[in-house]
Amino acid sequence: MTIGGEDVPAKDVFDVVDPATGEVHAQAPDCSPEQLDAAFAAAEAAYGSWRRDEDARRAALHAAGDLLLAGAGDLAPILVGEQGKPLKEATFEIIGAGVWLKHFADLPMPRQVIRDDDAAFVEVVRRPMGVVAAITPWNFPLILACWKIAPALLAGNTMVLKPSPFTPLTTLRVGELFRDVLPAGVLNVVSGRDPLGAHMTVHPVPRKITFTGSVATGKRVAASAADDLKRVTLELGGNDPAIVLPDADPAAIAAKLFGAAFQNNGQVCSAIKRVYVPESLHDELVEALADQAARTKVGPGLEEGVTHGPLNNRPQFERVAGLVADALSGGARAVTGGKPVDGPGYFFEPTLLTGVEDGSRIVDEEQFGPALPIVKYTSLDEAVARANGTHFGLSGSVWGTDTERAAAVADELECGTAWVNTHLALHPAQPFGGFKWSGIGVENGTWGLEGFTEVQVRHRAKG
Ligand code: TXE
Numbered sequence: 001m002t003i004g005g006e007d008v009p010a011k012d013v014f015d016v017v018d019p020a021t022g023e024v025h026a027q028a029p030d031c032s033p034e035q036l037d038a039a040f041a042a043a044e045a046a047y048g049s050w051r052r053d054e055d056a057r058r059a060a061l062h063a064a065g066d067l068l069l070a071g072a073g074d075l076a077p078i079l080v081g082e083q084g085k086p087l088k089e090a091t092f093e094i095i096g097a098g099v100w101l102k103h104f105a106d107l108p109m110p111r112q113v114i115r116d117d118d119a120a121f122v123e124v125v126r127r128p129m130g131v132v133a134a135i136t137p138w139n140f141p142l143i144l145a146c147w148k149i150a151p152a153l154l155a156g157n158t159m160v161l162k163p164s165p166f167t168p169l170t171t172l173r174v175g176e177l178f179r180d181v182l183p184a185g186v187l188n189v190v191s192g193r194d195p196l197g198a199h200m201t202v203h204p205v206p207r208k209i210t211f212t213g214s215v216a217t218g219k220r221v222a223a224s225a226a227d228d229l230k231r232v233t234l235e236l237g238g239n240d241p242a243i244v245l246p247d248a249d250p251a252a253i254a255a256k257l258f259g260a261a262f263q264n265n266g267q268v269c270s271a272i273k274r275v276y277v278p279e280s281l282h283d284e285l286v287e288a289l290a291d292q293a294a295r296t297k298v299g300p301g302l303e304e305g306v307t308h309g310p311l312n313n314r315p316q317f318e319r320v321a322g323l324v325a326d327a328l329s330g331g332a333r334a335v336t337g338g339k340p341v342d343g344p345g346y347f348f349e350p351t352l353l354t355g356v357e358d359g360s361r362i363v364d365e366e367q368f369g370p371a372l373p374i375v376k377y378t379s380l381d382e383a384v385a386r387a388n389g390t391h392f393g394l395s396g397s398v399w400g401t402d403t404e405r406a407a408a409v410a411d412e413l414e415c416g417t418a419w420v421n422t423h424l425a426l427h428p429a430q431p432f433g434g435f436k437w438s439g440i441g442v443e444n445g446t447w448g449l450e451g452f453t454e455v456q457v458r459h460r461a462k463g
Pocket of ligand 1: 135136137138139163164165193194195196197198199201212213214215217218220221224235236237238268269270316319366367368
């Protein structure tokens with residue numbers, strides 16, 4: 001672990017499983033309560049000088065980004081080993097993380113003069129909060145860590161970061177690399193079993209918790225934070241709908257739809273998780289999507305030509321298998337896939353399900369895996385109502401040839417990002433967050449940066 005700029009071993013360790021084999025392939029340190037205290041103390045000690053030098057922070061973030069860009073080739077195999085994704089995607093994730101850091105390194109801090117008259121000069125500025133506790137998930141361990149590190153550190157905060165126990169290795173390694181470019185204590189990286197996350201959220205030092213994970217855990221984080229009125233940003237799950245309009249061209253949209261549903265094996269918070277299609281296009285769209293599925297190659301992430309690796313962990317594998325089995329026993333048809341791949345590891349065949357309706361678990365819940373329900377609709381109003389009829393509200397998309405009409409339908413979606421003829425199009429400047437149970441606050445862009453700050457009014461009387 002990295003605590004106060006030092007390499008800190010733990011007394012206990014826990015196993016990390018390679019999802020491609022289902023076997024233990026490494027061990028990670030299990031941070032003790034005393035070590036967690038030390039990490040927060042180091043972050044608190046570093047805060048005083050870190051928050052004062054904006055130029056140094058910008059230079060450090062650029063240097064950190066450069067380290068990831070230069071180190072992607074070495075880091076990617078570590079990520080594949082713990083996460084499962086194909087090497088090319090792992091490399092892309094690490095490069096993306098570097099790009100994120102460098103984007104924020106140049107982002108202006110918002111400030112606004114709201115009054116300048118005979119009586120007063122009044123300016124609204126953004127101040128850092130202090131120490132941030134960051135808890136990250138296993139689907140994109142590194143880029144999602146950098147979604148937090150970049151704005152939090154730019155704003156002048158310091159951080160204790162904890163990766164998921166399923167994928168601690170790449171983040172621990174990056175903590176080690178960043179010791180060369182960040183002052184001691186600015187970024188502390190610890191790892192541990194599940195209870196460590198809860199300990200972080202009740203710790204007295206952090207003023208802010210930023211969490212990406214499940215809705216259930218997000219609610220627990222919010223409850224823990226309430227006691228001390230810690231600020232929270234919660235990026236939780238989604239059940240993103242894609243509404244295909246009657247004028248869409250199935251052959252033209254199938255590759256994009258399939259990509260946005262099956263990227264990272266569907267283990268993406270804002271992946272397409274249900275497709276609504278009019279009866280008139282149903283068969284054609286299903287055929288076009290099946291054609292996409294036929295082009296995939298499922299296998300270990302380090303193997304040449306593999307497009308889809310295993311699911312990340314056994315609970316997730318069992319969850320997806322259970323949801324698919326539930327749909328099939330309820331009368332759904334698996335046009336492709338429908339079952340795990342024989343052999344070791346958490347591999348599951350890319351699965352397209354038809355004959356499913358709202359009310360079945362695979363449509364109503366977040367599957368977070370390579371199984372996509374394709375649901376027929378008769379009227380557009382009904383499709384929009386079904387798309388919105390959920391506790392989730394992360395993102396959604398509308399697909400059609402008449403883009404103005406598609407945009408008008410997208411305006412009706414109750415979610416944080418409404419895409420037209422695309423899905424999963426993200427950018428560091430673009431705020432990302434969810435309505436309803438999909439989260440609180442946003443990440444990225446100036447809006448995400450503001451989430452790591454408090455508003456301060458600076459009012460100087462004149463005369
Ligand atoms: O995640 P959890 P899990 C969704 C996806 C998946 C489901 C479960 O649907 O099926 O989550 O995944 C820490 N206070 N997403 O169980 O429960 C604990 O240390 C603070 C969506 O892996 O969210 C561990 O690191 N922290 C998501 C982590 O939470 C606590 C990405 C477990 O995370 C805590 C991943 C507490 N009280 C999964 N209890 C997305 N939004 O992209 C546990 N933890």
